[in-house]
Amino acid sequence: MAIDRGDYHYDSAGSWERACNHIAMFLWWAAERGLASDDHDAKAIAKRPTKYFIGACDTKLWEDDLTARGNAFATYWYTDYLKALEAYAKKLKINDYDVGISAKTKAHFFAVLDAGLAQFDKELAKKPAAKKKPAAKKKSAAVKKKKK
Numbered sequence: 001m002a003i004d005r006g007d008y009h010y011d012s013a014g015s016w017e018r019a020c021n022h023i024a025m026f027l028w029w030a031a032e033r034g035l036a037s038d039d040h041d042a043k044a045i046a047k048r049p050t051k052y053f054i055g056a057c058d059t060k061l062w063e064d065d066l067t068a069r070g071n072a073f074a075t076y077w078y079t080d081y082l083k084a085l086e087a088y089a090k091k092l093k094i095n096d097y098d099v100g101i102s103a104k105t106k107a108h109f110f111a112v113l114d115a116g117l118a119q120f121d122k123e124l125a126k127k128p129a130a131k132k133k134p135a136a137k138k139k140s141a142a143v144k145k146k147k148k
Helices: 006-013 016-032 042-047 049-057 068-092 103-126 141-147
Strands: 002-005 060-062
Touching (some): 002 006, 016 042, 016 049, 016 068, 016 103
């Protein structure tokens, strides 16, 4: 299942770069936090995040692009990330797709995502661990003979 896709945004954004910037930034952050699959190298993404994302992911962020923990976090928080992007653009009085990747936006959104991850981890810590079912006891050969 896709987490986000550039083609969902292309008509509104007007270009693949503008449609994919926010997805590339999320993948970059995930790679730097060890939440991206082994297929992705944080250093390679950092050089040109959007270009990397478009080329390596064909404009689509799939579950396979993240680790199990990365997927759990994306399910929990990706919508909030998009809301944070919208709020940031509104504050700057620009279109969501005009939020590019710069040192300033990286610092801002990495902090937003880090806070979301901390909240996610806190929620996970509250959940009780799943209880294991006790193993069924094997009957001894003597008990089996008595029943016959």
